[in-house]
Amino acid sequence: QTLLSPSRIQVLDPRLANQIAAGEVVERPASVAKELIENAIDAGGARIEVEVEQGGTRLIKVRDDGIGIGKEDLPLALARHATSKIASLEDLEGVSSLGFRGEALASVSSVSRLELVSNAESDPREGWRVVAEGRGMEARVSPAPHPRGTSVSVRDLFFNTPARRKFLRTEKTEFAHLEETFRRQALSRYDIAWVLKHNQKVVHQLPPGDSPSARERRIASLLGKNFIEHARYIEREVGPLRLSGWVGLPTHSRAQADQQYFFVNGRVVRDRLVAHAVRQAYKDVLYNGRHPVFVLYLSLDPDVVDVNVHPTKHEVRFRDGRTVHDFLYSSLHHCLATSRPNAASESAD
Numbered sequence: 001q002t003l004l005s006p007s008r009i010q011v012l013d014p015r016l017a018n019q020i021a022a023g024e025v026v027e028r029p030a031s032v033a034k035e036l037i038e039n040a041i042d043a044g045g046a047r048i049e050v051e052v053e054q055g056g057t058r059l060i061k062v063r064d065d066g067i068g069i070g071k072e073d074l075p076l077a078l079a080r081h082a083t084s085k086i087a088s089l090e091d092l093e094g095v096s097s098l099g100f101r102g103e104a105l106a107s108v109s110s111v112s113r114l115e116l117v118s119n120a121e122s123d124p125r126e127g128w129r130v131v132a133e134g135r136g137m138e139a140r141v142s143p144a145p146h147p148r149g150t151s152v153s154v155r156d157l158f159f160n161t162p163a164r165r166k167f168l169r170t171e172k173t174e175f176a177h178l179e180e181t182f183r184r185q186a187l188s189r190y191d192i193a194w195v196l197k198h199n200q201k202v203v204h205q206l207p208p209g210d211s212p213s214a215r216e217r218r219i220a221s222l223l224g225k226n227f228i229e230h231a232r233y234i235e236r237e238v239g240p241l242r243l244s245g246w247v248g249l250p251t252h253s254r255a256q257a258d259q260q261y262f263f264v265n266g267r268v269v270r271d272r273l274v275a276h277a278v279r280q281a282y283k284d285v286l287y288n289g290r291h292p293v294f295v296l297y298l299s300l301d302p303d304v305v306d307v308n309v310h311p312t313k314h315e316v317r318f319r320d321g322r323t324v325h326d327f328l329y330s331s332l333h334h335c336l337a338t339s340r341p342n343a344a345s346e347s348a349d
């Protein structure tokens with residue numbers, strides 16, 4: 001049958017439709033970890049534990065002590081376009097949760113062996129387990145004890161999609177990506193206690209704490225003592241825009257742009273406009289080819305920034321990009337200009 005001969009139009013099986021959608025968001029174990037961790041944060045977890053085996057290709061398990069999912073909602077948790085986070089276009093425009101597309105669990109469970117166990121009650125005997133089976137991805141729910149909260153286990157990622165599995169790299173590389181995702185999430189919420197384990201070994205264990213010194217301890221433990229010793233704390237508010245965080249001094253530049261964290265309303269983003277403002281601010285104080293380090297938090301009214309630009313939500317669109325750009329540039333420029341005793345620029349790596 002050639003492409004030119006007419007063929008009947010059919011609706012895809014749910015699993016196949018989900019596998020196609022998974023192509024957009026599920027690239028590797030780190031992308032699965034990102035989605036599961038975002039769900040744990042949205043659920044209000046105070047403690048989030050991430051357990052990984054073989055770089056995440058064998059197992060990624062995220063456990064939280066958040067609100068959990070009630071038994072009657074469980075079948076919908078793995079269904080596509082099903083979400084508890086928004087119900088209308090107005091909700092979408094002012095969205096403050098990390099998720100809202102209702103696609104992640106459906107996508108991930110179509111390309112892995114996903115099991116979700118949850119309990120929305122205080123009695124640990126009340127837990128339930130759900131898996132999605134067959135081409136129709138019918139939800140099967142069975143009792144499973146679990147303390148209040150949710151655990152999602154994703155095993156054997158891409159076991160049924162060989163074309164995608166081929167793109168997986170070594171265990172070490174996949175874990176490095178996953179650890180970076182964990183780092184970003186842990187830097188986005190200091191009030192949450194975090195644990196990351198790889199092949200039964202604890203890689204990061206971060207106690208909760210929102211005070212300035214607790215924050216600095218967390219940054220030092222995730223990015224190294226050097227980072228915090230060569231950074232200056234900044235805090236600035238102009239109208240509805242608020243910027244805070246740590247700006248690396250030119251004495252601690254790096255050969256790669258690998259320690260640059262920028263959060264917009266708690267969501268880590270890679271944005272061209274932000275990158276440009278930062279580059280401009282460092283232009284005169286950094287040697288060519290060197291990259292600054294920073295951990296910065298921008299907050300602004302959720303309805304002046306659009307987060308629904310790309311399925312991975314790594315990009316955002318500001319309603320008034322110019323103002324945001326100028327605010328960032330002037331804040332950083334001022335900070336760097338006033339904290340530089342001389343133009344010395346020794347490298348830190």
Ligand code: ADP
Binds near residue numbers: 035064076078084105
């Ligand atoms: P989204 O996060 O965009 O809503 P997901 O597919 O990631 O979509 O999750 C679907 C729904 O399952 C969520 O809206 C939420 O109601 C529920 N859910 C997923 N993970 C958790 C969790 N860790 N705790 C509580 N509820 C969860």
Ligand code: MG
Binds near residue numbers: 035102104105
């Ligand atoms: Mg989600």
